[in-house]
Amino acid sequence: MYTIYKKITLAITISALIVGCDTPAPLVSVVEANIDSNPLKITPLTDTQEKSWGAKDLVIDTIPGMSVEKTYAEILPGKSGVQTIVAVIDSGTDITHKDLKNVIWTNPKEIPNNGKDDDNNGYIDDIHGWNFLGDVLDEQLELARIIDRYDSEFKGKTIAQIPANKRDIFLSYQKARTEHDREYSELQRLKQDRDQILREVTSSHAIISKKLGKETYTIKELRAIPNPNEEMQNHIGFLSQMFQYEETIPKFITLIEGDLEQIEGQLINYSLNASFRDVLGDNPYDINDNSYGDNNVSGPNQEDALHGTHVAGIIAAQRDNGIGMDGIANSNIKLMILRAVSKGDEYDKDIALAIRYAVDNGAKVINTSFGKYYSQNPEWVYDAIKYAAKKDVLIVNAAGNEGLNLDDSSNRVYPNDQWNNSTEISDTFLTVGALNKKYGSEMVADFSNYGKSNVDVFAPGVRIWSTAPNNTYEFLQGTSMAAPNTTGVAAMLRSYYPKLKASQIKNIIIKSGLLTTNSVIVSGDPSKRTRFDELSKSGKIVNMYNAFKLAALNK
Known part of the structure; x- marks a missing residue:
């Protein structure tokens, strides 16, 4: 499932409201013993800085970016790379976007729209990739599919009644059923609360708006209504509480409507x-x-391709064209679009086939910004990951957005490259956690998963500006954004150092990152402070400048 990190906005209930190297240029490095003693950016980021903070340099800008701008300014002038294909396995991508249309891969062996499989790869008219979902938009979570599949077989039984060869799936079914019932009940409760809040606020707002003669008013104007009767006092008191959350009541209503849409x-x-x-x-x-x-890689509704469009832009939105934004990678990189992730959990079959399609059709890097916590056929995806490794293809994977320690076996996330939560099955699979734009103890995104064994590196993932459907742009956040930032770096390395293998590129990204051993807040909980180098295998922040320096020594 692709997840743009977004909390249910308000922790309130209606009752509560009513009641109350070989070159002279040095590597970027962090050497101070205490991360909070390093130079911190005191002033807020400007709009321009915020839209490109992931490309900034820690030393120059005191922003924990990846030194992308420094790389383009100091290393890349006068150099040229080779065309490199990056596969984006996601929700679909708006390939007509003005900042993406010139960087989309075109299958050179396929004749458009002739209804034939010209290159005999098993896919008809796959001009820019493949849509493994057809017109499917919504989908269940994997746990719901497990319940549907096995309810008639397992419901009401104990493990003693289950044959030995089915006990693993029975335990998975039991866990899925327990989690489903708990979460579904909580969502229904939240929906009931939000529905009631929305009704009450809308009703009170209509009365107050009529009284004041305007739709938007301040809390001062609300409280200054003269001689209110008891009913009017109730409306004033009720709406006054909403100003804790938004500056106007119409904005609060929009906030609640957004919560309801997410819950539904x-x-x-x-x-x-x-x-x-x-x-x-x-x-x-x-x-x-x-x-x-089918071959409609944008999907049936372009607006529903937001996640994949945003991911694609982070990797390779056209640079220096004077519009929108610059991707991490330049025009050497072409994006192959593989739609395999719906609004629910992805199917293992779709992901396995999408990885194999990417490998067989020339991709050198694959971005996988999705994940789930149940899997019925992980072996298909494991086999595809091993196939990619065998064919020298790097997979860059998002760690997930639940603030969990993935080294805890109860938090196992799919896809991954570890059969038993310790032994890697591939040396070309790189898992990425998310960084915040604020350098210091709050540097780790409060939602980011982590794990000394299961996460390799961290990269920018909070409030990332990128392409959105219909020639628009948005800020989104999640490890889904950290992965493509890293993918952009990996793609550029593969372009400029094409003789390096995928495993070497992974190793270079890991070894060249910025290292700190200092204390940071984990999962947004100030009581959970941990050394940054304990949160991932490398303990490092992806740095493009250092990666190019190190690659030059290994070419």
């Missing part, structure tokens, strides 16, 4: 006995049933 989407994800995928006509539990999908 999650309720769809948890729905049982759903049949979203039936329109595809395939068996999602048969890896050999692979003749499905």
Whole structure:
């Protein structure tokens, strides 16, 4: 499931409201013993800085970016690279976007729209990639699919009644059922609260707006209403509380409506006995049933390709064209679009086939900004990951947005490259956690997953400005944004140092990062302070400048 990190905004209930190297230039490094004693940026970021903070330099700008601008200014002039294909496995991408249309990969062996599989790769008219979801938008979570699949077989039984060869899936079913029932009930409660808050606020706001003769008013104007009767006093008191959350009541209403939309989407994800995928006509539990999908890589609704469009822009939005933004990578990089991630959890089959498509059609780097905590056929994805490694393809993967320690076996996330939560099955799989734009003890994004064994590096992932459907741009955040920032660096390394293998590129990114052993806040909890180098295998922040310096020594 792709997740743009966004909390349910308000921790309130209606009852509570009513009641109350070989070159002379040195590497970038961090050497101070205490991260909070390093130069900190005191002034707020300007709009321009905030839109490009991930490209800034820690020493020059005191912002924990990846030194992208410094790389372009000091290392890349006079150098040229080779065309390099990056596959974006995601929700689909708006390939007509003005900042993306010139960087989209085109299959040179396929004749557009002739209804034939010209290159005999098994996909008809796959001009820019493939859409493994067809017109599917909504989807269940994997735990809901497990319940649907096994409820008739396991419901009401104990493990003693289950054959030995089915006990693992029975335990998974039990865990899924318990989590589903708990989370679904909580979502229903939240929806009931938000519905009631919205009704009450809308009603009171209409009365106050009529009284004041305007839609937008301040709390001072609200409290200054003369001679209110008891009913009016109740409306004034009730609405006064909303100003704690937004500066106007219309903005508060928009806030609540956004919460409701998110909650309703999650309720769809948890729905049982759903049949979203039936329109595809395939068996999602048969890896050999692979003749499905279409070539519409944007998906049926361009607006629903937000996540994939944003990820694509971070990697390689056209640079120096005077519009929008600059991607990490330059025009050497072409983006292959593979739509395999819906609004629910992705199917293992789709991901496995998408990875294999990318590998077989020339991608050198694959970005996977999605994940889930249950998997019915992880072996298909493991096999695809190993296939990518065998074919010298690097996979850059998002760590996830739940603030969890992935080294805890109960927090196992998919995809990953570890069979037993310790032994890697691939040396070309790189997992990325998210950084905040604030250098210091709050440098780690409060939502980012972490793990000394399961996460490799950290990269910018909070309030990242990038492309959005219909020629627009948005700030989004998540490890989904940290991964493509890293993918952009990896793609550029593969372009300028094409003789280096994928495993070497991974090693260079890990070794060349900025290291700090200092204390940072984890999971947004000030009581959970941990040394930064304990949060990932490398203990480092991705740094493009250092990576190019190190690659030059290994070419």
